[in-house]
Every structure is written in structure tokens, then in C-alpha cells.
Amino acid sequence: MPKRTDISSVMVIGSGPIVIGQACEFDYSGTQACRVLKAEGLRVILVNSNPATIMTDPEFADATYVEPITPEYVEKVIAKERPDALLATLGGQTALNCAVALDAAGVLEKYGVELIGASIEAIDRGENRQQFKKIVEDLGGEVARSRICHSMDDLLAAADELGYPMVVRPSFTMGGAGSGMAYDESDLRRIGGAGLAASPTTEVLLEESILGWKEYELEVMRDTRDNVVIVCSIENLDPMGVHTGDSITVAPAMTLTDREYQKMRDLAIGIIRAVGVDTGGCNIQYAVNPEDGRLIVIEMNPRVSRSSALASKATGFPIAKIAAKVAIGYTLDEIQNDITRETPASFEPTLDYVVVKVPRFAFEKFPGADPVLTTHMKSVGEAMAIGRNFTEALQKALRSLEKPEAVFDWRHEYVDLDKAALLEEIRTPTDGRLKKVMDAIRAGAGAEEIVESTRIDPWFVDQLFLINEVAVAILEAEELTPELLRLAKRHGFSDVQVGKLRGMTADVVRGVRHALGIRPVYKTVDTCAAEFAAATPYHYSSYDEETEVEPRTRPAVVILGSGPNRIGQGIEFDYSCVHASLALSEAGYETVMVNCNPETVSTDYDTSDRLYFEPLTLEDVLEIVHAEEQAGPVVGVVCQLGGQTPLGLAQALKDNGVPIVGTTPEAIHLAEERGAFGRVLAQAGLTAPKHGMATTFQEAQEIAARIGYPVLVRPSYVLGGRGMQIVYDDDALKTYIEAATEISPDRPVLVDKFVDDAVEIDVDALYDGEELFLGGVMEHIEEAGIHSGDSSCALPPITLGASEVERIRKATHAIAEGVGVRGLINIQFALGSDVLYVLEANPRASRTVPFVSKATATPLAKAAARVMLGESIADLRAAGVLPAEGDGGTLPPTQPIAVKEAVMPFNRFRDAEGRQVDTVLGPEMKSTGEVMGLDADFGRAFAKSQAGAFGPLPTRGRIFVSMANRDKRTMIFPIKVLADYGFEILATQGTAEVLRRNGVPSTVVRKHFEGAGPEGEKTTVQMILDGEVDLVINTPNGSSSGREARIDGYEIRTAAVMANIASITTVQGLGAAVQGIEALNRGDIEVRSLQEWAALVGHHG
Amino acid sequence: MPLHAKISTGSITGPTGVPALLVLEDGRTFRGESFGAEGETFGEAVFSTGMTGYQETLTDPSYHKQVVVMTAPHVGNTGMNDEDPESRRIWVAGYVVRDPARVPSSWRSKRSLDDELRVQGVVGISGIDTRALTRHLRERGAMRVGISTVESDPDALLQKVLAAPAMSGAELADEVTTGEPYVVPAVGERRHTVAVLDLGIKGMTPYLMAQRGIEVHVLPATATLDDVLAVGADSRGPDGLFYSNGPGDPAATKDQVELLGQALGRGIPYFGICFGNQLFGRALGFGTYKLKYGHRGINQPVMDRTTGKVEVTAHNHGFAVDAPLEGETQTPYGTASVSHVNLNDNCVEGLELRGPDGRLKGFSVQYHPEAAAGPHDAGYLFDRFLALMGGEL
Ligand SMILES: Nc1ncnc2c1ncn2[C@@H]1O[C@H](COP(=O)(O)OP(=O)(O)O)[C@@H](O)[C@H]1O
């Protein structure tokens, strides 16, 4: 069946901000979909509130709406654009839920929009566990015994039938949010209660536990003619009980006979048919009892999922792309396999390599969070590696995590390892368990003992033994023979690992290796195990015989990606890398992408001319550069766009003779090394907050005494604001220093004057050595002290005057010049009592580059890439890449206001007792993602940003107000307006006083530090957490008013984060919210596409 | 307390660490470690891309005289069990894998693949760049190969390879077929009686027929028309005739083609798979030819032209039928046409024979509806055979 002729416009819904369980894999799938649909000549209308996505680049859709993904806003878009069809299966659970809501509200029917991909009925059959259960049983399959519950009584009753332990699953949540393992009644009350709350249908499913079984996944694809193929099988190394997203997973399945595999396949095909996913991909999970092979179906996702992205990268079969094609009518046999270019997509990929995915966690950011892995997902990112065997792929994947402690390490071979203790420890799945398993093996545990403790399949366990035996062989050999070195490499050992085993440096090992001519070859991911020739250079390294890298004539530029997502380094950096790749191939270069993150657009084989799916370590990158130099001319390596990961490699690469394009490693050092940077500032006559370095409490105390409290302390040896804290007095300072481990003369603690009541300003700029292009000046809505990644901000700045922007421009120029930037630089300033402090400068693309690019319709990353390769800003202005005149500092009056709001993962982390972890925001970044609100004025833009991040601002209900003294006057009018709108006002003592005197009635509530009252009157925080407040307005007091007040402010704000309601922390914010609420009341908030804005503002593309 | 555990579950350099040599007839050489039996073996080098089902593959008689290269790197992970073999023994002449399992893991596993190969005297090699070898065969075509753990000089081994017989022109059915006829009783009520010519049949085939109420009379490859007619209750002979898969060059096969012609002449409903498809083709007057490197795997897309649907199918063939993809061909037995086509390379995957009244008289497919190993998408063909014998088509 060829393409449908009755569809001419399709709306695609994205997945919104990056959150745990829903990351950039949906940008990858959405981007592919948009590409395909557009290429098919359809009008593509996209809705996604996440500005950091590639899919929201104007060129990927005909109408791009960076608007909240809520039924209200999406309806506005539908009303305006009147799409023929809606494709909601590529935007994760967010898009799916939105489509369901739109259908329920009758919107789809009203505007005659057809849901393509999966029908509402299919979605329901797939997601409603009861219906699904029936489908599976009708097919002769089995599901775990379960009971549906709607109340605590139901839960307890069901518990008696099923018996502990049990799996508690709230219905219609994503990434297992709110689910968990209940081992006893108190667990059940706790998890079950939370689950009922978490479920939009207050429905919780209790399920028989099948902990410890083998877990598998199949990725299935179906077309309108009912052709079905299995794209990929995935086996979890961690047995049932650990969410797939948190498990180490392997493709293809390693321990299934054909009979068992075909049984799963038959069931999968039966299920996708019965559920009625008429076109596109879906994902089905299974559990297998290792004792007798009993097969149980766990669940299915009637949409493209995280695993689909993994499967696409693992096989070279682009699931989302093909899902989009079949959604508009094509059948699989009509779609070409674009890797072989001669065979159709109606086949099942076969692999001649092994793929391993390992999760990356961020527990260190959430002190007290329970690190035990369970049925709801906790990881923030993942790395994938490909090898010709499991050991190679596993070890490559582990070093791809960029966590030194994740890599197997035999260094402490003479320390007695306590086998018994280790065997006990590894019973509980945690981040880094695999390493403990290896230690247990080293301690002499037998395979059976390991299997007994972990339930990890014996085959995998033996592979770990194999790795250990190779390590021991290397360790004990008289000399490191070529054979041994080859063997080590064949099993994925890095030069660093071998070096540690032999007591040499990695450099020496590499030297020896090269002298012996032991280098990796590069194989190709071709979907067909070499049965047909591959036309796409999608490579991975292996220590095998024959390499497949083709010679080339065009000069190549190697772009280093940003590796696994983590808090502080995520999709925003992939965005810049992808842009660089696009820009440079336009400029005539052959682009070579290196990255190991399976979720991203950069690792789509369509993005660059060549893709190396490899770890981002010095060794791996050097080998790739070598291979490419053999293939043809290499201009250089781009280290500036992938965040700290490639930036950290720049110097070492240069030392090894690799040309670095753009800002030199020496310049990078100038910006990153405090002393050097201090001199740069001094030269430019700029101020940094007073600071000093201490290695003891005494020293720290002296510094604090000199510069005055509060001070900001942080270890000098960590990045991304790790371990940063604001300290108000000696006691706190003492506690911090004592807690801060690893302090030593060469690893001092940095003590900075904390700039109080300061406006923080974020700047992204381009510098070519002469001209400075101010990309954007972002004014934080929260005061300095909350990490730039966590605070909301506005662009253009809402309160800064032209003169201040000029000061910022001058300062930025001076720093860019002083450092010697060629390309992008990001600077954070704090403007306090009219002093402009420089907090830090990052000589690289920043988290805000995509936000700025989108808000100002200027392709900053593209321009940066070309500046790095020698073009001037003038050239780029001439070439139309940058505006002919002016820049982000001189935006026209027609420029809309863009507001960025951060999204926090706190609701995912609880401590061992199940209490919510501390949610105080501070100088250490904790957010996973962001949204953008875009509109003509700040009020509307702000309202949209809140809607996108937390849900719409309230238009009625209760408002809590607590204002800093300095703000009490300014607040009166706006609060009065809110009261007039009919809000009930709650306030703290002082605030209530002022309001009363101004004729605004309010109820007084207790401050947090006052605790509950004699009659158990709740504190503000408690009321907020109990959902009794609809909006929080709290401007933090300066240090003047002492510590309590400030902490109280934090407590309130974070309680709001927990309760998922908007909270306003500045008078500007308050004014904004009032305007926003006003606009909501007027009901005249409109939606406008980026393309329309660009036309309006008069920007080019 | 040991400094390091040394509980080795296998050698770290291949199963034995004994060096082995592989040489192709065009001189390309690979060095690896011995796997399975030690010694020397020769055959036609072919590659199989299936990721599961090595036990079925090894015991598939169609691989007789072939040295099979597995593209999947890890082989042997689930060991060997007693349920999955497709015939009484391992048939491959040699086995080439990259990373053989050191310990099998499956609740059904009875012994390790390595042991089984050794017990059955199958010489193999491990630890070589199987992808490089596969790409070589893809570019140069299937060719003779030798594997040896006794000969370490490539040139010497090459001479022996060149002296070994080639696959073209080889008639091998007699070497793999059953010695004595036997009957697989119908499961449940008997609906039909079928004569099955064993040209290298896999156990799953009679099993699936029996499951459908067919009494399966398996005859040696040397069976005559009288033997076939003797099957079945009355003089009308069997309700249907079935030709199995099997090794060898269809062009070198005479007797079975004649037999098939006689049976068709008598209007006995026919169903053939793989080799049975090639012989059907020859009986209908079509030619057969050797594919460059054949189809061996379980992921091949085949279109059933009557329904327009795609089946993902199991393949194992080095030869194909040379018939016009479009249009009909008049034959002494009726009108023949191509019913199935491979979407990868458009080669003939199925034939159909209809009488003047347009009724179906016989059909065949080049691939394996019995799967084992492989997807079950084509299982419906056994039902079609039933319908054919029931006169419904
Ligand atoms: N009955 C069960 N017993 C033990 N573990 C389970 C059970 N059901 C699911 N799990 C574990 O919980 C994880 C999440 O369950 P799943 O149904 O996949 O929810 P989600 O929609 O979050 O993916 C699974 O990956 C599996 O490891």
C-alpha cells in the first residue's frame, strides 16, 4: 500500500522537558519522524515545550510550536493549524497521555483530527493492565498474577491473596514512577499510598513478584498490511526487579535457544495484533524462569520507547523513522533499508556483534536518596558500546560512563577481599554492583555462589570470570607479550587498565601497543551481519583482523560528543554537536561524529558523514583520529561543543599531536584554572567575588573572616558545582570542611564571598578574535545562589537597562579576548549593589545555547563551528548565518520574551525509609531538563513556562505569600489584584500585617522553623506539601534577616517543587505571575510558531 | 586467602588453546584455535546469519559436506539439549565460530557444544575474524575450504583443499536419507496419508504434518513410484506426496525428478520445500543454478504473491530455480507460475502448479516453513497442503 493520499498535514507531539525515564531518545525519534514526514511532502506541525531539542529547530517542521504540552495549549494549536492527523506515538508517555486527554475532551473529534500510529482503543488495551492481561491469556500466554486496587483497603485485601513480596504499580505513569517492591505491610502502605496518588486514575496494580527471573525485551514493528517484524531482542543482565532503564542490557539476547526465542516472537506478534497497534513500533517485555523456562509477559508499550532508540542504534534499523513511514500508509516492503540500500525494511536485523548498555546514575546529587535499584527508574542517562564479543562491549560500555569507579580495577590485588561480605552485598542491586561482583570473583567466590547471590545468568557470570582470568594472566605474566596484550584488547581492556595491572602508565602501554602494531579495526553496523554491502559508515572498534573504514578525499572534522546524559551535561550539548555537524558538512567538510550515548540525535547514522559509536576516552579518540588520518586528510577535532567531556580531552589530544580546532587547550586552561583566570580578570579590570583557598578549617575560617559570611564553599577538584554549599557561620563551615573528604594541599577547598541579593546573568557569546557576537543575555529570575541550570531566566533580560547590557557586553568581550576564545564562551555574572561580579567563564558551548538560539532565531552552534574553522563573524553575517547587523544584545522591540524554567527530578528520589529527599535548591545543579515559554510579554511567557514545567498557573484558589522586607511595599498592589481575582491569601506574620494595613485580608500561617502549632496548626511547608496551596509567592530575605528566614524560603520553594505547583521567588516573578494569571483570565493567551515569530521579528531563518 | 581466584571455567584462549588453520580455495588464510574435534576437514564454506538455533543448524542434513561459518560471535551459550536436534546427527563438515561459550547456560542443556562436536568428530575453528571471512565469501562466492589442527602450513593445506570435491554436481541425497522407511502416526484423528521422500528431512517437518492429522510415511530417497503408491490404505496411493529439503546440486539429481513427474502425471497432490522446490522446478522443466553465496539465515523477507504479505523466513540453500517471475509457463502437468519471491534479491522462492480448471495441483517453497531454527511465519503452508489434499484449492 503506498502513501495515504487523504493526509496532507500531520501534528507531531514531542515529550517535553527531559526527566528521568524520558530523555533525549524522544528527540531522536521525533526528529526522525519530522524529517520523514516533511520529506514526504506533508505539512508538519510540531508541539514541544523543550527548547533544547533538535526537533524544535525551525527547519525540521513547517510550524514549530514551543508551547506547553497540555491539552489546553495543544488544542489551541490544533484549532489554529487544523492538522489532518496526529502522531503521538513518538513523544513518549507525555505525548501519548496528551493525545488520550485530547480525545477524552472531544478535541480530536471536534476538529476532525485522526490519531495515526495507535488508536485510543489500542493505547488503552496496551496500557490498561487488566485488558492487556486478558489479551495475553487469550493468546495462550501468561502474565504475573495481579489485583487492581483503588484504595488502601483494596491493597491490603489483595496482599493477603498474593503474599509478600509484591510489585506495586500505579497505572498510567511513565518510567515506573511511584512503583516499587513491597516486602511487608508498611512497605505496601507507603509505596501503595504514594502510588494511588501518582496515578492519574488513582489506580494501583498489585502483582506477584517474580524477582530474579531473566528479563527480556522485544522491539516489534507492524505495518498497515499486518506485516510484522522483530527489530531486536534485548536481554537484561540484571534480573527481574531492576527496571530495564536501570539494568545493564545486552543485544541480541545471549542465553535463549531458538525455541524459547520463537515462543517470545510468536507472542509478540500476537500481542501487537490483538492490542491493535496498526502501524509503527512497540516494545514488549518478558520474564523467563531460569529453572524451567516458564515465560511471563510483563508489559507492552504501544509506542516508541527508550528501548526503541537503543534497538535502533544497536541494529541500524531506524525504528522511529520507519514507524513514521508506516503511519502514513507505506508497508515495510515498500521502505528501503537505507544501510544496505538494496534490501527492504521488511526483514529482521541480524547482528554479528554484541551491544551493551549501562545506566548512569546521579545519586551523589541527592544525599540520602536510597541507592537500591528497584522497579522504578532512577538513572539519568546511559552509555552504549559495541564490540565483537560481550567482554569487549561490556568493558567499553563501562569506561564510556566516564565514572572511573565504574571500570573493573585489579589495583588492590593484595588487599584481602572479604568473600562472604561481598557475596552478601551483591544480593542487593545498586549502582556499581557489577564491580562488586568482580571483587567477589577476585575474592575467590565460585560461579555458583555468584549466581546464587545475584541471580545473574551463569553465562554472563562466566564472562566476568573470563575477564578476571585475563586480568590475572596479565598481572602474573613475566612480561607483557604481544599475545597477552592482544588477548587483553580482545576482551575490552583499556590501556589504563592494562597499565594498572602492569604498573605502567597508559601512555607507556599505548606506546608498546603501537610499536607492536596492535591497533583496533573498525567494523560496520549493517543490519545484516555482512550478508549485503553497507552504504552507511556506522563504525565501532574491535581488536579483530580486518578494518572497514573507507578512504576519502574531502577533509574531515572530528566532532566529540558529550557521552552519557548526566545532570549538568545533557541534550543541550548534543544539540550543539549536531548543529556543528550539519554546518560543517554544508561548509564542505566530511563530518565524523564520536559519541557513546544511544539516546541522542548525534548517534543517528543520518546525522554525520561518519559515525563512530565509541567511548569518549583519550585512547579511543586517538585510535579513531588515527584511523581517519589513514583514510584521508583530518583538519582537526572539535572539543568545544560536547560539554566538559571533550573539553577535558583537548590538552591530552593536542599533546599527542592531534590538531584541536577553535579555542586552544591553553586558552581553555586560562578560563578553567582559577589563578590564571584571576589574572585575566585583573587585566580586564573586572571583579570576581573575593575568594581564597583552604586546606584546613583554620585557613577557611580566616578567609571567611576576611571576606565575610556568607561564603560559598566547594572542592576545587570537581566540576558542575558538585559539593557546593553556601555557609553562613563558623559552625557550618567546620561541618562542611570535616565532611569534605579528600582535602589536601593539592586539593584545597575554594572559599568565595557569596554575593547576596544579586541578580545572576548568563551570557552566551561568539568570539572570532576580533568581533564579539553577544548571543544572548539571560536574566535569572532567582537570585544568584541557585545554580544557573536550576533557576529560571528570561531573554531578553526583563529588568536590566541598556547601560547594564553594555557593561556586560564589554566584560564579555574583555574575557573572550583575554582568554583567547575562538568560538563560543559562556559567562555567569552576578550583579549585586551595582557591582558586576564574574562568577565563572566556560570556554565552550553551554547548556543555554539551544535556548538562546531558539529564542533569538540565531543558529549559534552552527556559527560557532564555522568560527572554529576560521571564518569570521563578519563572514557569517555576510553569509546570512548571523544577522546582518546587531546581535542578542540589541534585539528589536518586536522580539518576544523567552522564559526558561527548569524541571527537577526530586519526586523520583526517596530515602531508605521512603521519605522524600531534601529538595533545597542551591549552587549545585540538580535539574534534569527545561522548558521554554515564548510570548510577546513576560507575563504570558512566564505563564507558559510554568504550564510547561508544572502545569498551568492557577486562576482561583489559595495563594501563600511571604515577602522579604525590601519587597513588602512593591508586593501590595499585585497581591491586591490577586485578591480581587478571588484568591484566598495566606501569609506569614509580617506580610499579613502589611497587607491588612492596605486593606487586603489574609490568614496568618506558621513559618517552617516555628514548627507545628499547639493545636497542630500546620506550617506553610506542610500545607503546601498537603496540596492545600495553589500558588506560592516567596521572596527570600537577604542574610540581614538571618539564616532561618533564608532556609525557610528554600524549604517553601522546594515544598512547592515537591507538590509540583508554581512558586514565585521574586517581585518580578510576582508581577509576571499576576500578568500571566490576568492573561489566563482574559483567556487571550495565544500560541505562535517559531516560524511566525521569526517573520514577525524580521529574522532570517 | 588467594590473591586471585583461579577457578577457571575454561581456557582464556579458545576452548583448548590448540592452534588451528583455515584455508580457502583462493588462498585466503585465517589462524585461530581448535574448537570441537581436532584433525582435518574439508567442504564448501558457507555462512549462516542466524543468531539463535545453532543446534538445529548443525543437525540439518542440508549442511552435509558444508563448513558452516556462524556470523553471530557467541555460539554455544545454551549448550546442547535432547529436544532440539533436527536429525540423528550433526551434518556440518566443519564449524567456524568466533567466541564459543565456555559454559553453557540453559535449564534444558545436557552437554556443551564443544563436547558434542568432539564426540561426533566434527572439526571446528574458533577465534578468527568471522566477519572478514563472511565478507570474503560474500564478495567471492561460496568456495571450498579446509580446516586443520595437524597441518600448520597454509600452502600444504591449500593443495588438499583444491583436491577436495566441489559442491556443484554433487548428488548427496543418498548419503543423508533414512535407511529404512518409517511412519510418523497422525496426532488425533487421521485426516490424510502422505508419502514423504526423505532427501535430508528435518525432524520438525513430519512433526508439524502429524500435528495436523497427517499420517506421515517417510521413504528413503531411493523410493520408486510403486513404493510411493504402496503408501496409503487403498490402490489410489497416498493423499499427497512431499519432497523434503536436502543437500547437493539439484541438476545432478535424476531419479527423484522422474519419480515426481510420474506422481504429478497421476495427479497426486504435491508439496515440496527447499530441495523439493528445486526438484519440482526441474520436473516442471525449469532450470536450476547455483547462487553466488546462497541464503542461509532466519531473517529472509519473502513475499507471498497471492496475498501480498511478507513472511520472515528460515533459509538454507545454495541453489535456486530459474523460472520467469512474471507470467505462466505451460508444462506437461499444467500451468506453472512463481508464487513466492525473495525481496532481498528477487530470486524464486516458491512455485505453483495449476490444472486447466485453475485448481491447484502442487506447490513448493524454497525456504523452510518448518522453521527450526527460525520464525513460524510460513507455518500456514502446511495448512495449504492440507487444503490441497482436501481438494479445497
Ligand atoms: N512481577 C514482577 N516481579 C518482579 N519484578 C518485576 C515484576 N514486574 C516488573 N518488574 C520489574 O520492574 C521493572 C518495571 O516494570 P515495567 O512493567 O516494565 O514498568 P515500566 O512501565 O516502568 O517499564 C521491570 O523492568 C522489571 O525488572
Ligand SMILES: Nc1ncnc2c1ncn2[C@@H]1O[C@H](COP(=O)(O)OP(=O)(O)O)[C@@H](O)[C@H]1O
Ligand atoms: N560568589 C557567588 N555568589 C553568589 N552565587 C554564586 C557565587 N558563585 C557561584 N554562585 C552560584 O552558584 C552557581 C554555580 O556556580 P558556578 O561557578 O557557575 O559553577 P558551575 O561550574 O557548576 O556552573 C552559579 O550559577 C551561581 O548561582
Ligand SMILES: [Mg+2]
Ligand atoms: Mg518496562
Ligand SMILES: [Mg+2]
Ligand atoms: Mg555555572
